[in-house]
Amino acid sequence: MEKEISQAVISRLPRYFRYLEELRLSGVERISSQELSKLMKVTASQIRQDFNNFGGFGQQGYGYNVEFLYQEIAKILGLDRKHNFIIIGAGNLGRALGNYLNFERRGFLFKGMFDQNPDLIGTTVRGTTVMPMEELEDFIRNNDIEIAVLTIPKTGAVSVADRLASCNIRGIWNFAHVDLNLPGTIQVENVHLSDSLMKLSYNLTE
Amino acid sequence: MEKEISQAVISRLPRYFRYLEELRLSGVERISSQELSKLMKVTASQIRQDFNNFGGFGQQGYGYNVEFLYQEIAKILGLDRKHNFIIIGAGNLGRALGNYLNFERRGFLFKGMFDQNPDLIGTTVRGTTVMPMEELEDFIRNNDIEIAVLTIPKTGAVSVADRLASCNIRGIWNFAHVDLNLPGTIQVENVHLSDSLMKLSYNLTE
Numbered sequence: 195m196e197k198e199i200s201q202a203v204i205s206r207l208p209r210y211f212r213y214l215e216e217l218r219l220s221g222v223e224r225i226s227s228q229e230l231s232k233l234m235k236v237t238a239s240q241i242r243q244d245f246n247n248f249g250g251f252g253q254q255g256y257g258y259n260v261e262f263l264y265q266e267i268a269k270i271l272g273l274d275r276k277h278n279f280i281i282i283g284a285g286n287l288g289r290a291l292g293n294y295l296n297f298e299r300r301g302f303l304f305k306g307m308f309d310q311n312p313d314l315i316g317t318t319v320r321g322t323t324v325m326p327m328e329e330l331e332d333f334i335r336n337n338d339i340e341i342a343v344l345t346i347p348k349t350g351a352v353s354v355a356d357r358l359a360s361c362n363i364r365g366i367w368n369f370a371h372v373d374l375n376l377p378g379t380i381q382v383e384n385v386h387l388s389d390s391l392m393k394l395s396y397n398l399t400e
Numbered sequence: 401m402e403k404e405i406s407q408a409v410i411s412r413l414p415r416y417f418r419y420l421e422e423l424r425l426s427g428v429e430r431i432s433s434q435e436l437s438k439l440m441k442v443t444a445s446q447i448r449q450d451f452n453n454f455g456g457f458g459q460q461g462y463g464y465n466v467e468f469l470y471q472e473i474a475k476i477l478g479l480d481r482k483h484n485f486i487i488i489g490a491g492n493l494g495r496a497l498g499n500y501l502n503f504e505r506r507g508f509l510f511k512g513m514f515d516q517n518p519d520l521i522g523t524t525v526r527g528t529t530v531m532p533m534e535e536l537e538d539f540i541r542n543n544d545i546e547i548a549v550l551t552i553p554k555t556g557a558v559s560v561a562d563r564l565a566s567c568n569i570r571g572i573w574n575f576a577h578v579d580l581n582l583p584g585t586i587q588v589e590n591v592h593l594s595d596s597l598m599k600l601s602y603n604l605t606e
Contacts, residue, residue, distance in 0.1 A: 204602050208595035212577070235581075271598045272605030286499050290492030296577070296594060302601075340604065365604045367597060371418070371502070375441075383600035387591065388502060389414035391573060392477045394589035395508075396410050398546065398571045399478030 199247050206244055207271055209234070214264040226257035277302050278338055279367075282354055283345035284309035284317065284324045287369060291343055292319040305337055310350075327354075331361045341365040348372035405453050412450055413477055415440065420470040432463035483508050484544055485573075488560060489551035490515035490523065490530045493575060497549055498525040511543055516556075533560075537567045547571040554578035 213234055217225060227245075231238035245251050248270060251263050268274055279297075281288045284307050291297075292304055307319050310327045317324050325333065333339070342363050344351055351370030358366060358380075365381040368374055374382050419440055423431060433451075437444035451457050454476060457469050474480055485503075487494045490513050497503075498510055513525050516533045523530050531539065539545070548569050550557055557576030564572060564586075571587040574580055580588050 199606075201599075204599055205595075207602065208592070208598040209579075211598065212592075212595070235579075270602065270605075272601040273598065275605075277601060277604070286492065286496030290496045291593075293492050294593075297597065300594065300598070302597060341600065365600050367600055373415075373441075381600060381603040383596055383603070385591070385593065385596050386414070386418075387497075387500075388506065389411075389418070390589055390591050391503065391508060392414040392417065392479065392506070393407075393410055394547065394571050394573055394587060395478040395483060396413065396476065397587040397589070398483070399476075399481075400405075 203244050203247055206236075207267060210241075210244070211264070211267045211271060211273075214260060214267060217260050218264050222260050224257045225260055229257070273301055275301060277340045278305045279303065279341035279343055280306040280308065280333065280339050281319075281343040281345060282308045282327075282330070283343075283369075284311070284314040284319065285345060288343070288345035289319050291345065292322065302341070305339060306333055308333075330357060334358070334361045334363060339363065341367060343367045343369070345369045409450050409453050412442075413473060416447075416450070417470070417473045417477060417479075420466055420473060423466050424470050428466050430463045431466055435463070479507055481507060483546045484511045485509065485547035485549055486512040486514065486539070486545050487525075487549040487551060488514045488533075488536070489549075489575075490517070490520040490525065491551060494549070494551035495525050497551065498528065508547070511545060512539055514539075536563060540564070540567045540569060545569065547573060549573045549575070551575045 213230070227238040227241045230241055242250070248266070251258055251266055279302055281292050281304070288307065292307055298304065304320065304322060307322050307324045308327055308330055309315060309324050314324050315326050340363070342358050344354065344366055346354060348371045351368070351372050352374065355366060355374045355376055359376050363380060365383070366374065366376070368382055368384045369387070371386055371388055373384070376382060419436070433444040433447045436447055454472070457464055457472055485508055487498050487510070494513065498513055504510065510526065510528060513528050513530045514533055514536055515521060515530050520530050521532050546569070548564050550560065550572055552560060554577045557574070557578050558580065561572060561580045561582055565582050569586060571589070572580065572582070574588055574590045575593070577592055577594055579590070582588060
C-alpha cells in the first residue's frame, strides 16, 4: 500500500469483512454498494469512498463480486497468513481470550500463556501451560511470537510492555487500563473495557 | 445537555476521566491544557475544543481545577449515579466481566447472571448465582436493571436482544459478534474483540 490509509477507514474494514463472510456463507455472489449499504446501515457513498482507498475492488455496473471482495479485504487485514500470539495474564480475561476458538479460525494461533502468580503457573488453558514471567523473553524469541495480549492490571503493564519491546515483539493487544508509550515500530491496539462501559453510561444518561 | 455531542467526542471523555483520576490521586490541583496535552499526547487545541462542548469547564489563565474537572466529567459520563447490570452468558468472558471489581468502583453494580446451559446454571460468580434464561424478564423488571451485558455467541444474540428490548432494558453492552438492530430508545455499545484484533493485524501487515 503506497498511500497512508486513515485509522477510521481501517476500523471499518473488519465490519465489512464480517458482512462479506456472512454473504459468502449465504451463497450470495454479487452485491451492489446500495444493497451493502442497506444491510450495513452506512451510506453507499461511504462504502465506495472506503473501498476507493484500496483501488475500489473493481465494482462493475452490477456490483461487487462477494468472494473476491472477501478475499481482498482478508488480505488487507493480514488474515491470509498466520500470527502467533501469547497471552500475558492468566486471570479470567486472559483465560477467556485463550479459549476463544474464533481467533484460531482467523489465523491467530495461541502459543503460550504467562503469569507471575505461582498459583496459576502450571495450570493449563486449552492445552497450553501457564509459564512464569522469567521465561517470557526466551519464549518469544524461540517461537516466532508476533503478538502479545496484555491482560494484566495496569500497575504491571508498563514494565511488561517495556520487556516486550526489548525482545522485538511486533504488536501488543492491550487490555490493561493504561496507555503504553512504546517505540513507533510496535503496534499497539487498546481495548479499554471501562472506557466502553462509560461511553454506554454517557449515552444512557444524556 | 441541549446540544448534540458527537460520538467521537464522547469516545474521548473516558480517557480524560482516566488521566484526571491519576492526576487527582497524585495530588495535582491544577493543570493547563498544554500540560494535559503533553501528558495525553493530543493537541491542546483538541482538548479545548472537546471541553468547549460542555461549556469549557472554566479554564482560567492558570489552567483547569483538576478536582472540579474530574467531578464534572464523571457527572457527564453518568458516573455520579448507580447502574445495575446483569450479564447474559456465563462462559469465560462473562465470568471475567462479572469478576471485574473496577466496574463496581465506577457505580456499575453486578446484580445477576444468566445462561441457558444447565451445567452453568446454579454455579456462582462473585456471589451471584447463574440463573436460567426463563427468569430473565422477571428479574430485569423486579431488580431495576438498566444494562445487560451480552457475552453469548452471535447465533443467540439477536433473539436475546429482542427479549431485552421487550422488557425495556435501557442499554446493552454487546460482546456478541453481531450488530444488533434495536429501537433507538435502547443504547447499544459494541465491543467486537475480533474487529479489534483484525485492526492490529492490519497495522502489523501494512
